[in-house]
Amino acid sequence: MTYCVAITMDAGLVFCSDSRTNAGVDQVSTYGKMYHYSVSGEREFVILSAGNLATTQAVISQVKRDIRDNAATSLKTVPDISEAASYLGEINRQEQDKHASGGGPNGGMSFEASFIIGGQIAGDKPRLAMVYPQGNHITTSKDTPYLQIGESKYGKPILDRILTRETSLENASRCALVSMDSTMRSNLTVGPPIELAVYSADSFSLQRFRFDDDDEYLRELKKAWDQYLTDAFDRLPSLNWGDSLQSDEPG
Numbered sequence: 001m002t003y004c005v006a007i008t009m010d011a012g013l014v015f016c017s018d019s020r021t022n023a024g025v026d027q028v029s030t031y032g033k034m035y036h037y038s039v040s041g042e043r044e045f046v047i048l049s050a051g052n053l054a055t056t057q058a059v060i061s062q063v064k065r066d067i068r069d070n071a072a073t074s075l076k077t078v079p080d081i082s083e084a085a086s087y088l089g090e091i092n093r094q095e096q097d098k099h100a101s102g103g104g105p106n107g108g109m110s111f112e113a114s115f116i117i118g119g120q121i122a123g124d125k126p127r128l129a130m131v132y133p134q135g136n137h138i139t140t141s142k143d144t145p146y147l148q149i150g151e152s153k154y155g156k157p158i159l160d161r162i163l164t165r166e167t168s169l170e171n172a173s174r175c176a177l178v179s180m181d182s183t184m185r186s187n188l189t190v191g192p193p194i195e196l197a198v199y200s201a202d203s204f205s206l207q208r209f210r211f212d213d214d215d216e217y218l219r220e221l222k223k224a225w226d227q228y229l230t231d232a233f234d235r236l237p238s239l240n241w242g243d244s245l246q247s248d249e250p251g
Contacts, residue, residue: 001020001150001151001187001189001190002017002018002020002033002049002050002051002149002150002151002190003017003018003050003148003149003150003151003152003154003155003180003183003184003187003190004016004017004018004033004034004048004049004050004116004148004149004150005017005146005147005148005152005155005159005176005179005180006046006048006116006118006128006146006147007128007145007146007159007163007167007172007175007176008118008126008127008128008140008145008146008165009145009163009164009165009166009167009168009169009172010165010166010201011167011168011169011172011200011201012126012169012198012199012200012201012203013046013118013119013120013126013128013198013199013201014169014172014173014176014196014197014198014199015034015046015048015116015118015176015195015196015197015198015199016173016176016177016179016180016194016195016196016197017032017033017034017048017194017195018033018180018183018184018190018191018192018193018194018195019032019033019191019192019193019194019195020189020190020191020192032195033048033049033050033056033195034046034047034048034195034197035047035049035060035063036197036206036208037063037067037075038204038206039076040204041122041204042121042122042204043075043076043119043120043121043122043204044119044120044199044204044205044206045075045084045117045118045119046117046118046119046197046199046206047060047063047088047115047116047117048115048116048117048149049113049114049115049149050113050114050115050149050150051111051112051113051114051133051149051150052096052099052109052110052111052112052113054099054111055092055095055096055099055111055112055113056113056115058095058098058099059088059091059092059095059113059115062091062095063075063088063091073087074087075087078121079121080121080124080127081117081118081119081121081124081127081128081129081139082127082129082137082139084117084119084129085117085129085130085131085137086135086137088115088117088131088137089131089132089134089135089136089137090135092113092115092131092133092135093133093134093135095111095113096111096112096113096133099111112133113133114130114131114132114133114149114150115130115131115149116128116129116130116131116147116149117129117131118199119199120199120201120202120204122204125201126199126201127139127140128140128147129147130147130149142165145163145164145165145167146159146163150190151183151187151189151190154182154183154185154186154187155179155180155182155183156179157182158175158178158179158182159175159179162175163175169198169200173196173198174221176196177194177196177211177218177221178221178225180194181218181221181222181225191213192211192212192213192215192218193210193211193212193213194210194211194218195208195209195210195211196208196209196210196211197209
């Protein structure tokens with residue numbers, strides 16, 4: 001399982017992904033799910049992936065080949081994030097069809113994959129798009145300035161409560177990490193290493209971080225969040241037991 005989240009604010013973009021792809025009884029596999037492409041001063045892209053590993057790796061490999069071979073359409077040539085998402089969606093559909101048509105032992109398997117692509121092209125604002133397995137895509141909105149793929153439900157509440165377009169990059173980064181921690185706590189198939197990328201608007205420069213399982217900051221963040229949640233719960237208004245309804249059962 002996978003969890004990836006990307007956030008867009010006036011200040012820029014934040015991307016966060018786990019690296020666990022399999023968490024069986026006797027085997028844990030890790031693969032990076034974040035890909036970065038940059039042309040200094042011109043364009044900056046980050047891609048997050050979730051779903052069938054064979055499909056996601058094939059899609060990223062094709063993206064890299066198109067850049068290397070100077071293909072007519074690639075991350076080097078697309079005019080905006082929407083076109084980049086459409087390009088990624090087309091490759092995604094092609095790779096899924098290719099794997100599904102193989103037959104044999106792969107019959108009945110799902111080769112679906114989802115992606116988040118975001119970044120900035122000179123002359124435009126930083127933007128995000130989520131690419132569905134079917135190849136179509138959506139973008140963020142004013143009320144929902146984030147996108148998620150993979151195991152999204154556990155990390156969603158903190159995003160809804162904290163994030164706005166005015167949120168700072170630092171607070172959005174911490175929010176993404178708390179969202180990831182909440183997901184890891186409730187789903188053991190999501191796990192470290194955790195990758196975090198922070199893009200400041202118009203900088204055309206990306207800051208990347210990696211947090212392993214024994215990372216001190218990640219431990220401190222988790223401990224502090226658990227404690228603050230407990231403290232907040234203890235301060236909730238007490239239930240007035242005198243206002244309870246009387247039992248309808250005969251005395």
